[in-house]
Amino acid sequence: MLEPGSIIPLDIGTATQLDIVATFEVDHDAINPKHETNNQYGCKWSSGAAKRGSFGPFGIVVLADETLSELTPVYFYIDKTFEGILTTHFCTDKLRSSLDYDSEKVVYGNSVTVVDGEKLTMRLLVDHSIVEGFAQGGRAVITSRVYPTRAIYDNAKLFLFNNATRMSVKASLNIWQMAAAQVKPYPF
Structure with a gap:
């Protein structure tokens, strides 16, 4: 159970090559109509996973160092209009993925269709510098x-997080x- 504002380290050993189903x-x-709205969210123009809203962001932090100075969150963010219409966003936040200042600092993502009553699911494939x-x-x-410059090899860690202000997440x-990969050279 992830309470609002929580971040939980997952002790899984080396976290540089993972297949995660969450x-x-x-x-x-x-997410009741009586509560506040937080519409107008968009992955691309947001402040990433650090921006707290009523119903998100929440998800998984991959390729993070122990102090969280480098991290790549992959997350859901739910926004709600004044009419009570929900939109779910799926985002990858690269704003703090590297201490190398020449790295790309963006948030990617878009809205994703969620059928009524459906749980939110993600599958992440992490392979050193690739996050799918x-x-x-x-x-x-x-x-x-x-x-990443610090979150490499044995220093790469994995976390769960919930930066929502009003909602718990299981x-x-x-x-x-x-x-x-076992690469064998082609014999000539």
């Missing part, structure tokens, strides 16, 4: 290259370590 259940009582995210079985897909994860 399911998130939101507290639907918190698939939301809702592939309805939204983001592929990013990140170049997370279920399956995580597999991926083996390194």
Whole structure:
């Protein structure tokens, strides 16, 4: 259970080559028409995972160092209009993915269709500098290259987070370590 404002480290060993399947259940009582709205969210023009809203962001932080000076959050953000219409966004935040100041500092993503009663799901494939995210079985897909300087090899960590201010989130994860590629040169 991820309470509002929480970040939880996951002790899984090396976190540079992972296959992660995550399911998130939101507290639907918190997304009640009586509560405030937080519409007009967009991954591309947001402040990334650090910007707290009533109903997000929440998700997984990959390729992070222990102090969280480098991190790449992949997350959902739910916005709600005054009419009570919900839109779910799926984003990858590269604003703090590297201490290398020449790296690209952007947030990628878009809205993703979520059917009524459906849980939020994501699958992440992490392979050193590649982060691929698939939301809702592939309805939204983001592929990013990140170049961490500290969150590499044994220093790469994995976290769950919920930066929402009004909503708790229940997370279920399956995580597999991926083996390194075995490259054999072609005999000439």
